[in-house]
Amino acid sequence: MSNENMTIHLKVWRQKGPETKGFFEDHTMDDVNPHMSFLEMLDLLNEQLMEQRKEPIEFDHDCREGICGSCNLVINGMAHGPELRTAACQLHMRKFSDGDTITIEPWRARAFPMIKDLVVDRSAFDRIMAAGGYVSVKTGNAPDANAIPIPKHEADLAMDYATCIGCGACVASCPNSSASLFTGAKISQLAHLPQGAPERKKRAVAMVNQMEKEGFGDCSNFQECEAACPVGISITAIAEMRKEYMKAVLS
């Protein structure tokens, strides 16, 4: 692995706001360290822009360790970039080659309205969660840990679905802009836990209805979401959501 600095050409989406037309802005950076993360590369570019008294590029980020789900960038046409099971903040410049041209676009979906440049409003996900992505708990003293036995197989499945960080890459990468992987993961996670049982039916219906209302597309089982998901949630979540929903309706 070379430690030499790389030259990278960028085509970055710039858009002043929801009402204005966006465009690609070209930048060339000659001093990209291959061990920088993708976001550090953008930080560097923004510093250079500010030194030139130009407006920096807005992009979302927070934890920079792959757990918060805010770094939504479509890099070279792929949500979170070319590396499987990797959020954009965990992607490193060594994945690219010296002289590469890299395109950066925001998540694009009607349900994720544009705010500025690469930042979109993902509160549709919050509303889906508010519709049913919770469990009822007794207030008062904290209950004993492991007081409710859960078979290992079920606990593992719930844990796999619980790894969803709500970043929206499933929507961004889906040719139909469907939010089925996100909603499916949330519904399936709680469907496998006894704690989720009291609201189980209500939850499936409410979350699906909210997803529908937000204007996401239908799922055509392309499985692109699973490829784009930085934690690799399986589309079995979607099949489980369909069963949960139909069971709730039919019972």
Next chain:
Amino acid sequence: MPSISNALQTTIGRKILTGITGVFLTLFLVAHLAGNLTLFSPDPDAFNLYAHFLHELGPLLWIAEIILVVLFLAHAYIGISIYRRRKQSRPENYNYYNSKGGPSKQNAASKTMIFTGIIILLFVILHVMHFKYHLFSPETYMTTINGEEMVDLTRHVETAFHNIWIVLGYTAVMVLIGFHLKHGVWSAFVSLGASNPKRLPVIYTVGGIVAVLLSVGFLFIPIYIYLRHLFGG
């Protein structure tokens, strides 16, 4: 809780319905192919007798036909709605878009479902006009088997498939049906809730095999009849 009819109008309902209708249409294709293969039975009358038997069912056949038309139109209608919703869900498209590979099933088959579907829709209309109502034939050929007069469907089919353009057209459409089913069979299972991670790859492979068998099975008929005619079988 939503009523069943409301539930069927949600994103889940649309997929359950495309899935169910898709499965029944696929099963119909299996039965249809089995019937067609009687063309190659050692008994030269087998195909005509089979067609005659179906017509003799009378009202039973009508009911089956109505169910089939409803399944077909419902499937096409929902397929087109899903496609329209897709267009509405992303008003401004990506300038650069690539599949990330890995588990993704984005391929020539899955990306063209609406195209192959609409071709199938147009084809089926022509196909029914052609072989059910004989609209493209100067007359309806008749034959007498075991003292009973019936339509000589075998002759209709053979006459049609002596025409290279009809043979090429049918072959092209049968290939597209194969594409539709390559993604369709798998997709239908997932739409109907197949969620066992060990079985999913098996379903995808089996779906591909079903697609090839049906596609090749159907396109074998016009090609074989044409070649037999060409080389004087």
